[in-house]
Amino acid sequence: MRGPGLTGETGGDVNSQPFRKIKGLMTGNVYIVEGDELVIVDTGAPTDFRIIERQVKRLGRSVEDIGHIFITHFHVDHAGAAAALKEASGARVYAHEADAPILAGEEKVQSVYRTGVIGRVASAVPGVSEGMAMVPPVRVDVPLKDGDVVPVLGGMRLIHAPGHTPGNSCYLWEERGVLFSGDAIINTYHVLTLPTVGFSCDFDLAARSARSVARRVADEDLRAVCPGHGPVVDEDIGGKLERMGRRAGRRLGP
Ligand SMILES: [Zn+2]
Numbered sequence: 001m002r003g004p005g006l007t008g009e010t011g012g013d014v015n016s017q018p019f020r021k022i023k024g025l026m027t028g029n030v031y032i033v034e035g036d037e038l039v040i041v042d043t044g045a046p047t048d049f050r051i052i053e054r055q056v057k058r059l060g061r062s063v064e065d066i067g068h069i070f071i072t073h074f075h076v077d078h079a080g081a082a083a084a085l086k087e088a089s090g091a092r093v094y095a096h097e098a099d100a101p102i103l104a105g106e107e108k109v110q111s112v113y114r115t116g117v118i119g120r121v122a123s124a125v126p127g128v129s130e131g132m133a134m135v136p137p138v139r140v141d142v143p144l145k146d147g148d149v150v151p152v153l154g155g156m157r158l159i160h161a162p163g164h165t166p167g168n169s170c171y172l173w174e175e176r177g178v179l180f181s182g183d184a185i186i187n188t189y190h191v192l193t194l195p196t197v198g199f200s201c202d203f204d205l206a207a208r209s210a211r212s213v214a215r216r217v218a219d220e221d222l223r224a225v226c227p228g229h230g231p232v233v234d235e236d237i238g239g240k241l242e243r244m245g246r247r248a249g250r251r252l253g254p
């Protein structure tokens with residue numbers, strides 16, 4: 001039986017990949033990487049805790065085996081179950097330093113938008129933005145900056161992609177060529193694209209960041225792009241990223 005209104009899956013599209021994808025209906029993707037310890041990239045909504053727990057059990061493991069939780073940004077559909085997972089496992093939590101105070105509940109998202117940590121407020125819809133920040137507070141153990149490499153899985157490099165949120169980030173699993181792109185680059189209708197305008201605090205900056213991420217990973221030998229929403233991309237990755245970057249450039253105008 002599946003939980004009410006939620007569906008869990010191990011991505012059939014990623015069976016050959018060294019990670020598993022779990023998706024809650026309406027929520028962001030969750031990725032699990034199995035090693036001695038389990039590594040989770042994004043945690044879905046608060047109610048996704050049960051789905052993650054179930055999937056972990058299917059792997060013959062327990063949530064206590066989760067050692068590391070990487071969060072791409074503070075939105076509730078990505079960081080929602082982080083507090084419960086950390087509580088259950090004692091895992092270390094990683095996120096960009098700009099989103100850490102919001103994740104911890106120490107700073108209201110409103111203040112981020114109003115004081116303009118990222119310099120400019122373009123497309124924030126205040127009510128929606130605050131709703132997206134209704135995250136059960138979770139302390140970030142290791143606040144990260146652009147380029148920081150966490151010595152987990154042979155190296156997880158944070159690529160800062162601000163705009164969607166101030167601390168919005170991707171993680172590059174260097175050893176395996178896997179880019180966890182969060183909401184910096186999502187996959188809708190099998191086209192890599194930008195995050196939703198209404199949910200992004202600075203959409204122009206989000207577009208610039210998406211283009212810049214595409215450029216920065218162009219020379220990496222990527223085997224997969226794991227977006228925050230939509231299916232994993234494992235074919236024509238370079239081409240798809242380049243076309244996304246060009247479309248993002250057009251959104252920005254001359
Ligand atoms: Zn999202």
Ligand SMILES: [Zn+2]
Pocket residue numbers: 073075164183195199
């Ligand atoms: Zn988001």
